[in-house]
Amino acid sequence: MKIGILPLGRPTFDVPFAEEKLAAMLAALDATGHEIVGQRGLLFDEDATRKAMSGLQAAAVDQVLVLQVTFTDASMTALAASSFDQPLSIWAVPEPRLGGRLRLNAFCGLNLASHALGLNGRAFSWLYADPSGEITADLTALLAGDRLAGRLDAKPVSGTSADGARVAAALRGRRIARIGEHPVGFDTCAYDAQHLNALTGVSVDTLRLDDLFNAAKEVSQEAADAVREAAEGDVAGLGDVDQEELDRSLRLKAGLDDLRKRGGYDAFAIRCWPETFTQYGGAVCGPAAMLGEGKVPCACEADVFGALTQLVLLEAAQAPVFLTDLVDMDAGDDTGVVWHCGQAPISMRDQEAEATATVHTNRKQPLLYQFPLKPGPVTFVRISQAFGSARMVLSHGEMLRRPMAFTGTSGVVRFDRPAAAVLGDIVACGLEHHMALAYGDHRQTLRATAAELGLPLLEI
Known part of the structure; x- marks a missing residue:
């Protein structure tokens, strides 16, 4: 497949560490054998992300993969969801619990994105995993569409007190x-x-x-x-x-x-x-x-x-x-x-x-x-x-x-x-x-x- 990537980040987080994580993510993606197209550096703002999306549209990608490298709000992921009919996936990366600053906070970005996509009724696949770990099987499943978020609803409840x-x-x-x-x-x-x-x-x-x-x-x-x-x-x-x-x-x-x-x-x-x-x-x-x-x-x-x-x-x-x-x-x-x-x-x-x-x-x-x-x-x-x-x-x-x-x-x-x-x-x-x-x-x-x-x- 031709996988179009959007590596999202914010400059207020630990950019050198984010760049290390992104490099590892790209290496893992390149190892899958799929054609990886798109921006290979962090996208920090709306203009850069819109330009990157235009490039993916011109390349006629088979799937859009949001790389949630640091925390971001959900606006660009929601825009990608509405701009592409192709399958959408999100890969967010954890960070070590070392007692220091929250250097990436990527999980929170995934959290905001999943809520926004749910509101919009947009199906997506997701992965929360370190690219330097045993990632091959999970990444293969993600790109194959086998990690769909699905929809989990609440149920009526009775029994007042x-x-x-x-x-x-x-x-x-x-x-x-x-x-x-x-x-x-x-x-x-x-x-x-x-x-x-x-x-x-x-x-x-x-x-x-x-x-x-x-x-x-x-x-x-x-x-x-x-x-x-x-x-x-x-x-x-x-x-x-x-x-x-x-x-x-x-x-x-x-x-x-x-x-x-x-x-x-x-x-x-x-x-x-x-x-x-x-x-x-x-x-x-x-x-x-x-x-x-x-x-x-x-x-x-x-x-x-x-x-x-x-x-x-x-x-x-x-x-x-x-x-x-x-x-x-x-x-x-x-x-x-x-x-x-x-x-x-x-x-x-x-x-x-x-x-x-x-x-x-x-x-x-x-x-x-x-x-x-x-x-x-x-x-x-x-x-x-x-x-x-x-x-x-x-x-x-x-x-x-x-x-x-x-x-x-x-x-x-x-x-x-x-x-x-x-x-x-x-x-x-x-x-x-x-x-x-x-x-x-x-x-x-x-x-x-x-x-x-x-x-x-x-x-x-």
Whole structure:
């Protein structure tokens, strides 16, 4: 066959490492005996990707293979899906869990792409595997179309309970503030406010990022000092980061507190990047961790359904909630890694590890919290809009005591089912890239909540 490749990447990740991975992917592809055509360097932007697609169209390829070398949003994969009638495949690469920065985050790119393709009803094949491993059989199957994602749907659920009724009743009248719009290519964060309100009774107010930035700038020094004192009680090393950037970050926490009081908000969905870094000059990750510990959920990337999911789990668990990415699945180790920049509530820290202040791995600004998650049973849930309809996706596992997999706040989890099976289900069910996590087993209450809300349920 003539295989047309689109190697996608972002320059904010570890480009030299990405280039190493891409070289290994190309070597493996060349070894298949198929004709490999297209750009053999990373495509970092829309113009370059569109030009590469035009080249593949002119070459009349038999199949389009997206090489998900680093994280990217889903916009270019969705464009490829609509531009070619030929079979579409995605190959994403894992990276070692070395305790340093998340250098590629390619799994998250696969996650966003699978959701977007599911919304568009586009069939695709996929592979998540290291090109330097035993790749021949999996790669052959991928190119032969034997690794189709399929479609995994939720099922109606019955069986209400007092706990389920309590959670559903507690949602009614809650208010989410969406601050800024979700980034382009993040279909996982799209929402319809009327539909959300009809489903749960939760309303959404839309604010501008400037509303937050102005509120932060107007914070008194006394209020900023109080936030710093609270942060010093959580993490060590505040003095080791840029102090002006730290002050701006801490003022975001006080600014969010002010907006919450004025608007009566119960949760936030915030467009956290790039503007908090490029326009304002400080990270909102640490403030989100502090608010989360105070049981005020904050969803990044303006993910309103992520904020809603946190409210549901917060009420079910009666404990702080962490909105997290799943960034790796290792079938050999039978574990996955959950991670977000540095915004897990401090009560989730492994007591055998120190919590420290750090900077965003890509943007290099504070404040982020850094620690491994504590061991114990954990429940995962998402009020999902996969395939264009609302459902609840539920999972459970055990957080293990392991060294920190990646900088920020991360944890290694062993699901109740084999990691390979969970991975396949995540792709097949079109799941969004954010799931809410709380410690304990809250599945019974959440099943009853799904029944109360009329949500189909899928357990993975």
